Amino acid sequence: MSGVAPDSRSSSACSHDSFFCRSMALTDPFRKPLTQAQAAHLLRRATLGPTPAQIRQFTGQTPQTALQTLLATSPTPTPPIDPTTLKPFNTLAFSQPLQGTWQSATKYWWLGLMLNEGTSLREKMTLFWQNHFVSTFAVVNDARYMYRQNALLRRHALGNFRSFVIDVTKDPAMLRYLNGNQNIVGKPNENYARELQELFTIGATNPITGTRNYSEDDVKAAARVLTGWTDTGYRSETTADMTATFRAAQHDTTDKPFSAAYGNTVIKGRSGTTAGDAELGDLVDMILKQPETARFIVRKLYRWFINADIPATIEQGFIEPLAALFRKDYELKPVLTALLTSEHFFDDALRGAMIKAPVELTIGTLRYFGLAAPDPVANATGFTALMAYLQARTNEQQQNVMDQPSVFGWRPYYDVGFYELWINSTTLALRSRFANEVSAGAVKYGTDRITFDLIAQAKLTSDPADPVKLIDEWTALLFATQLTQNQRDFLIDSVLMVGVPRYEWATIWTDYMAAPTNPARLNAVRTRLTNLLTYMLSMAEYQLN
Template sequence: MDRRAFLRKPATTLTTSAAAVLERPQPSGTPTGDDETVSRYANTKLPTAARSTAGLSPYVGPWGYAQAAHLLRRCLFGPTRTEITTAASQNLVQVINTLLTAPPAPAPPLNVSATDTSVAIGQTWVAQPFDQNFEGVRRTSLRSWWMGQLLGQGPSLVEKMTLFWHNHFVIELGDINDARYGYQYCALLRQHALGNIQRLTEDITVAPAMLRYLNGNQSTATAPNENYGRELLELFTVGKGPLIGPGNYTTYTEDDVQAAARVLTGWRDNATTQAGYFTASRHSTTTKLFSSAFQNTTITNQGDQEYKALIALIFAQVETARFLCRKLYRWFVYYVIDATAEAQVIQPLAQLLMQNNYNVAPVLRTLLSSEHFFDAVNMGCVIKSPLDFTVGTARQLQIAFPASTSLTGQYAMWNYLNSVTNLQQQYLGDPPNVAGWPAYWQTPQYYEMWINAVTLPRRNQFTDLMISTNGYTTSGATIKIDPIELVLTLPPATAADPNLLIAELARLLTPIELTTNQLTFLNDTLLPGLPDFEWTVEWQEYLAAPTNATKKAAVRTKLQALLRQLMGLAEYHLS
């Protein structure tokens, strides 16, 4: 499998316009023309041949740096060299145990703007009354804080799974227009990130952010709103199967949507208590009949507990488990689910999920410990999302951010990274619509949507800026890659040998072993026209006189050129 092929596909391989195969209508404001969201070179069809015959048997193959790096690249945002080498020194079971251990909940976001006069700078605003005048800066604070959680993640799956659930149970911060609700939503996703999916679904159903986002707060007995009921079935649980009749999607029908909407009537959000609450007079007390897809089950009036009966009915369906396992697979493994993967991975994972009453941790343990996950075809095959790319660059190349003692500068830099990923078409807190980011559902392009005529230059501009001497400055703080400090963290013998140095940086930054020609090219970048010993001499001279500006500039310039080329490789965009 040639994982490098995507960025060099010839135009002659395309037979139809990518736009012609979009399954869902694009939301208003979707970039068009020069702001393309689908590259001309992206997939026009998916392969049908089995990619892997490996199943869910426990992986018993070699365990070392390469395998640890693969696991952590999928589970963390840009694993550092220290995190990878630590994992490689342990066994797979130990690493998985650590990944499945949730850290304590983080402290809430803080006010860093003089605009918000409700609290002092450095204090949290999450319990303050809503004020439209403060909403903009509070929302920026929330997004910045969330970015800070990604940058400061520990060796746990919690942050990666929090983002997974954000892409699954979508809300848009800009639409709900209450950052306090947004914070509660983030806290809820993080609380249940490695927990019980059915319980998370119950809680998100009556969370004020979701009630507002999908209009559940407007749903009454006389005018049931179908928005949440429809998305609960189509996007959050059983999924839409093939259309087999008018209004019949195999896994549910239009009548089921209407019945679900009646079940969910009566819920509202309270901006003072920041909670969802039930009003009996607004609730439909009729008996709700569901189709044969749900065994013709009826749900009678149960007041404020009725929504739980609906969710229990939905989670009793095996297709709910299959739908969720397919989404987990595309998040952690690859977007192609062929017939072999469906039979050998998805179906048994779904059974495991149901056997464990929808606790997600056993499924993650089995998938991430499996022969299938460590099959060579599933290593280095994922195109990094903008968040993976940007946060990964910051973490792997050890960019130093302002400390909490410089709170304004810290939040400003976190906000800057959000602006960077927004330009790359992934904005934390605001997926483009209720379906989430198209790279996780849009067939046949999937991850290839992350790379297009807009986003690829934006990625390169970010890495070029970070490796430049000046870096990026705002609010009195500067962030940039310090290549000398990075190399000083390597073993002395590795740092002093140009070929060992290049190999070590390459295995950290790229998931695919580079070719001999690529390594030779990188050597020529570090030492243009010079023999290898010149690097050893220059590096040792710098170590002997680290305050000498000339000697420091000599090695820094060479390392900047090397890292710029490494981050410009197609492989750097893969995970």
């Protein structure tokens, strides 16, 4: 695979002492009407992939207007259904024989929402939070719990972080995943108390100073604060009622002193039915009061939406001011708006600085060509087959939705190398196979198959009979980075025309337009366009976002 490596494009213009850096602040709002390339960049990063029509719709809008659309409230989706009864299984009692089916149905349901989502930030943010507050089917092992948690994630995805952390802490799936249900007075379980600080809020260390943000004694004290919570309804074959319950008798009622990292705060021990909520609120407030907490979350958002690398200039000029904004009230929408409408976000050097995650590659490719998920009730067979295909492709490319390999999430979002980890000798071949399958129409789902109407796509260009304009306009929409002239010439002469003079394309196209039902003329156009698309989807540049 050839092309620009992500790390060679990862530093923004402000990584150097340039005039650009000196003359503007990274967080200044970008207020100019979006060019087509800027609109495409925004939609690629803020959604799971745009269509050409959506790119054209956003072209000419200001980022501020675009964000109003992206952040608009979306209807609550219908819950996933049991394929056998077509009833929402979250309303049913647990069934061991159906558990595997329900787990798959939950994943298919979410992939279907991703595929059918319009120009909204919701699904991209729900995916972010599911990889932040990780729980997995492999551990939780009750599909009803996992659906309930997903509903919680999307409800809070764009809301208040304080409320979010409190609700996640008491979420039945999280109580199961990190053993919060086993945390009782006298025998505290520290799993959730540790991950609450290390992964969910403040982070283990300050990346600038290298100092610890909390101590082991703080983990123990936080665990004592959280004693007494449990879940009810887990794998119950008699009820669909699933909730969190506070058991006052299992709560540690003594005071909980914290270290100097938290200003030697003491959380007062309480007793009675309200003790759990009161102490949990105090714990979260104490953590959110620390400046490093807001920075930790903003850094994760930065890496999700902009770039994996955070040099000192970005830390000081971008992370810090956004963290200060976040700390005001811990509302997510203002931070996301500032991030996605900033001058820095629209820095040309950041386009193509990330490698597409498997979900972005697979879902985004189908979204680009307007393929929608079938109705899961009216066409249950087709829906299940298509979602099973997407689940298999994302899983083999190492992004198994709702089943991360550890509490840390998927490695490319936290480990050294970041997005480059999506590409290896195994996944590269699988990405190419996916491109070949979908562009060739080789994937059937029910009575349908994945097909891309490339002739319709060609007709949307300014002059389909001109191969230069066709290639230039297709590549401008399909790729995050601009191809070189040599690459565009190769696509025309060696891929589209296969050695035939390029002027012959005008004849092939006009002959088809004169008799579009003629099988030979239709096949002449379709075969060349299919070969062109297959090659383009396999290019290194198509892997970049």
